[in-house]
Amino acid sequence: MMPAAFDLDAIGAGLSFAGALDDLSAALDAGGSVVVTAPPGTGKTTLVPPLVASRCTGRVIVTQPRRVAARAAARRLAHLDGSPLGSRVGFTVRGERSAVPTTQIEFVTAGVLLRRMLDDPGLDGVDAVILDEVHERALETDLLIGLLSEVRELREDLVLVAMSATLDAERIASVLGSESAAAPIVDHDVPAFPLTERWAPSPVPRLDERGVTSGFLDHVARVTTSAALTQIAEDPEADVLVFAPGAREVSEIARRIRESSETFDVRELHGRIPPAEQDAVIRGRTSKDRPRIIVTTSLAESSLTVPGVRLVVDTCLSRHPLRDASRGMTGLVTTAASRSSSVQRAGRATRQAPGAVLRCVDERTYAAAPARPVPEIAVIDLADAALLLACWGSPGGTGLRMIDPLPAENLADALTVLRGLGAIDDEGRATAEGRALARVPTDPRLARALRDGSPAVGRRLAAEVVALLGGDLRIADADVAQALISLRGGRTPDARRWRDDVDRLERLAPPAPHASADLDGVGLVIALAFPERIARRVERTAAGATFLLASGTRAGVTGPLAAVEWLAVADVARASGRAAAGSGAVIRAAAALTEAQMEQAADHLLTDRVEAEFSGGRVQARRERRLGAILRTSVPVRASAQEGRDAVRRTLRRDGLGMFAWSDGAEALRRRLALLRRELGDPWPDASDAGLVDTLDAWLAPELDALASGTPVGRLDLLSALRRLLPWPEAVRLDELAPERLEVPSGSRVRITYPEPDGDTSARPVVAVKLQECFGWAETPRLVDGRVPVLFHLLSPAGRPLAVTDDLASFWSGPYAQVRAEMRGRYPRHPWPEDPWAATPTKHTKNRAAR
Template identity: 60%
Template sequence: MTSPARPPAPVPASGPFDLGAIGAGLVFADSLGVLEEALRARGAAGTAVVQAPPGTGKTTLVPPLLANIAASTIAASNFATGAVREKGPRIVVTQPRRVAARSAARRLATLDGSRLGDRVGYTVRGERQAGSNTVIEFVTPGILLQRLLSDPGLEAVDAVILDEVHERGLETDLLLGMLAEVRQLRGDLTLVAMSATLDAPRFAALIGETETGGNDGGGPAPVVDCPSALYPLETSWAPPAVPRLDMRGVTRAFLDHVADTAAAAHSEALARDMNVDALVFLPGAWEVSHVAGRLRGRVGSGTEVLELHGQVSPEAQDRAVSGRDPGGPPRMIVSTGLAESSLTVPGVRLVIDAGLSREPRRDSARGMSGLVTVSCSRASADQRAGRAARQGPGQVVRCYDQKTFGAAPAHRTPEIAVADLTGAALVLACWGAPGGRGLALPDAPPQAAMDDAVEVLRELGAVEPDGHATDLGKTLARIPADPRLARALLDGAAAVGHRTAAEAVAVVAGDQRAPGADLTRLLNTLRAGKDPAARRWAEDVRRMEAIARQEATGVAPVHPDAPVTGAEAVGFVVALAFPDRVARRVPGQGPERYLLSSGTRAGLPAGSPLTGHEWLAVAEVSRAEGRDAAGTGAVIRSAAPLTADTAEAAARHLLAETVEAGFSQGRVTARRERRLGAIALSSTPVRPSVEEGRAAVARALEREGLGTIGWSMAADGLRRRLALLHRELGQPWPDVSDQALLGRLDEWLAPELEALAGGAATNRIDLADPLRRLLPWPEASRLGELAPEWLEVPSGSRVRIDYPDVADDGGRPVVAVKLQECFGWAATPRLAGERVPVLFHLLSPARRPLAVTDDLASFWSGPYAQVRAEMRGRYPKHPWPEDPWTAPATARTKRRM
């Protein structure tokens, strides 16, 4: 007997989303059924990859579809179990940028006919428009990462949508791996990855079902495609006559070219249609401001010029991405990559693209990371161009040539491959996957970069020896800042106060550019509320101050010898975070050049108010891409002043006092040096110990070889003779190459090394006697026979034998002698046990070479006649007999004979 059917439990009071009304005119509306079927085919929840071009409406339509599916699933569960779930569905959607999250939430709320923050809301750092009844919440990836660390199961969430995964942001990549693990434990969590341009099969495999999760026994996630929504697009090329980039970054001449091209193209477009707005793409905020300023001077008051980048206020960002007011003037939006994806800016039918983007790069050799300007990828260029053809036929003007476009990389470099990984390493340690081990990430992090990041975390006390997070590490992960800044917040609060420490950390963690690299000036502007980002900064300060008051580091607080106030308080906190970036002005090299404790040299931007300060705490330093780097190759982006005392207190673990002994100009000298990392604090001459002297001599010999001591003529001659015997006869004749001798110093040079270490000068040491210690006995008694120093020639003269260089494997012993001294000599002498014939250089009376031979008999029988014919007239006083065999050998002239 079947039980009576229960009436279906009500859907949550908010009701379903009207997909027909929301999706009116959007291309992706035709793909909703395919996506729903793909998700429902896997049971109550599933995974999918949505691959849809820009402008199709995927960001607007997929979240309400998932909300409706979740609502029906809740209703079915209520019916089956008799229980009533109090909360309605919760869909979380990530957007890579704050402006995109706010814009997407506002648009969906408008189409839904609800108030922003009710059914549809958003949460970004320092700003929240959402509540307990919010069904669809747009967030940045960092917000969702924080939630995952505090609630690894996301128990109150029914579905997660990761949008714009093709951008390969570091946080989004981490979310892909972490949420795939959550899916293994929660088969009821729906996970969708969305992008305009995506390697779909690869991501489908990453987020697909596993044997332990899902309901179909495994396999990749289904891929749902959507046709392009773009209208016809005309592409024009406007290459500049000036370079786009030089050693100082983007050239002003190129920016002027972009502005002039944009003004002319927009004027032509308006002549055809007054409803055309323009979108200009540039790599960074400085370039946006420069071009926007020039445009305002070109287009006049009849056109509104708006800036869109991370440093303008949220209100200004929202105004830029909103449509033109009815009857309002034409608009030109000058933007960074913020508008490249996610956002559809109403009215834009013209795009002017500089073809540049700013991407993170890590310089491990100099301990720097930051943004550098590069040519944008072809995929990014296509995304930008597509902005012009979303709502009608459009035009893109590329301010470069087709060859440059073809040479650009196909896709943007994944951030995980080039960025500083310290923050990511802490997230992974807290997640239980140290270094990313066992996590299915789109790309594995570079091992060297991850090792460096984990080492930083160990120094902070954030990870255990096995790589998992400590309690302190979990606390640092809750602070919205780099782990080094988070630790500085906790350590510095006792010295400068909780409020001041929180302000310093918040200003460094923010994305506002310090004017002239002066952090204190930026901080004062934020305190006064004069910066557009002041509200968000103040919210960050409140959060960080609360954490600083609640948490303890478990270590003794850092206290400098004297109270720290004012600008130095900011510098002290920055130095606590980045002790390797404590910097001191380099004497004699200008007031703007500094040496960091890491050993890197960097310069302040021209005109910086920090110029001339003796000590700085540097928060950001990058390769010389900015307007100036004082010729050092690196530029200080933000810093605050320090004193010597606060610098030493903050970077106390880098303090070292050593005796540096060196060997130069033939003697050992030493100085006692006190250093803060690479920065010399003081240096005084001292007498080195014998051990220090011995080490200095060893270093010099290793670096410069035995030539540091010097080879006398006698020592060099003996060494060459031994080298020939070793080459021809082998053992027991010793190897006297540099490498062999340096490897046996204790066997033959120990007394002399002790003398040098004790202060003796090299001019008192002859290496000939030490070298004889290597002679083998009893074979040494034959040295004069096997490799004599001199050779007696028929004239009676004794001529020195010039042996080949030690490094010359094929060299021959040479005797340079006047030809007349060898008359009658038939048998060429041979050395090294008759193995090596002597090579004769037969000389003229003026000691110029006449012939080279190792076969005297052949020379007298042949070439001599030609030599005689050429030389007898030139040197008539010397004998040139027709028969050299019977002529007496002589060193004299004919008269003296």
């Protein structure tokens, strides 16, 4: 039986998208997947769900990227439908639900639907899923596209709609469609009201090493107040919308505006304020209310429509997650907003009438901003996503049709984390422990801390710590314990939201004996979540302290935590300036930790072994106890023979062969072998640095033992060692193929200088010989069975180079005459015959040669 239909005419009254409903119906008739594009404020979020519901008997799920957007969309549609919220139209977000079994349209966050699908992969009772705001490229929405595309292969009846204000429609349509055809696209466009662009660049920098500068916030508040006064003088019904990068900046700008003028009703809009206050902003104002200035995060960029706005003030800043692969950490960073985001923001002023945007940068800075935001999948920590995919049965996203694959490097790091938690096996499949962690709606590491920390510190304290760390709450001086004290006694919106999260997490924690409410266990809970971030103080200054993390990262902290020896660090990010204490990173959330707690949380990172090294020409050894990269104790000991050999090998592999003093004979043999390897290949050995280091045991084993037992480096016979590499029986031809010396016409046997083993691969063997010793020599000699011509450096009687040639015949017939003309006067005692072909080669003067 079909449920009662929604009155689309009443719901869509005044909404532009009502004109696209026929096109959407036709597209749904053609196939089960549709891509919808329409500008913000046209009504697609309001109209598409009831249209789809009118064609279904089961529930329609609509995802939103944020909780406030899901609640607001549900309230608006229920209001337009004339039904109580939670009956025909409802919502479910983290920690809050307003829906019944007969609810036809349910708005949810993407994360709620993802975890729901772990328990119900087939989405029993759901006839359609609508993914809204796909253009934001939130990680959870990207994952849903992959999972739902796979569900549709088994359930052709499932309707799937992707909606966005600005979208690469063709790309999404190819993912949502079948192998043979892309999904149809419904593109609804409406003429925009005129937009006036103005510029108000700040006289002070927007950002420094600590984030958004106070001077820039002053500037934004000042230009907003001035522009708002001008705006309401022209249009008393107009409101102003100010975009700031985060909740802290929202509060600071709002406070400054309130202090400078009582003309306006200054409101804040972000995810931390209570739902009732959010709803009040979204409802708009009556004619009796004061003009409003709404200061918001990117929340109002496209997810929500704020009525009455005619002026947008844009900081042109954005806050987003960014992974620092070199330090293995992810944090929120503030950067220039993309131009597409700025266009979205400016469009909020022209939803209902002509409007204006005031950007707090100059035109050149705006033009230099990135064109589009980077998808979250490319920059965010993937541990939670990787665990969900493993539970789904598609480790790493294998086999799923996704917009972008998970980046290989970030995915590898995430899988390492999950293996350390015991959440996946060697093949990447989810374990029973992993499935249990996935059902806790937080990062897997925090889920592990909740499960393992509850028996140790009690369910309540474990839930309190996890709720704080997972709740994106600001922590003063990075001190988690003090933040908990404030939240326990506070009545702020943050405190209320935190307590709700604590209650929810406590119900998910395993049973545990009652524990006291003191804060001694805070560090243990953090360390259970992030054992690789356990840190020890290595330096303290007047500005703060530097800590070394078990992962090897150094990070700074200021305030009371600088006095603590051991810390459990929950959040660390790249930074510079005073807070980083010269380390390049700053600790943003941590708690004191005892050594006993450290050993309890990170026993798998503890090592106790002898570390030997070869330094100063001898082996030295120490017994070291470490926690990852942190050295706890170190005492000198005597190295065993094997430890000594290993130490020498490590030194050679790290520093190369430069520690050796090569004799002339050893160096010459090495160069000869290198040329034969270059020209003939196997079985002649690789005599380069890398080749010799890779084959240490084949040629240097006795010498390694000697070094390990104390023999000085200078006493090693490297010539004998290298001879061990000679291949037999080919070695009998060594002197024939690459002789040490070359006999020249004068009778002298001149040493051949062979190319360096790691030098130019086209370099030739060189013979440096006096020109007079080569008179009459026509054919240039060649080595290695005729493959390599010798390069002659023909020298003056004083040993200075006169010519370089590998063609003696051409030299005597040509350049020799010029050399003779220049040299015969300078060296008259030596022969310089006109006909070098007929002259007798000699290494002596003319008189001595005559005698």
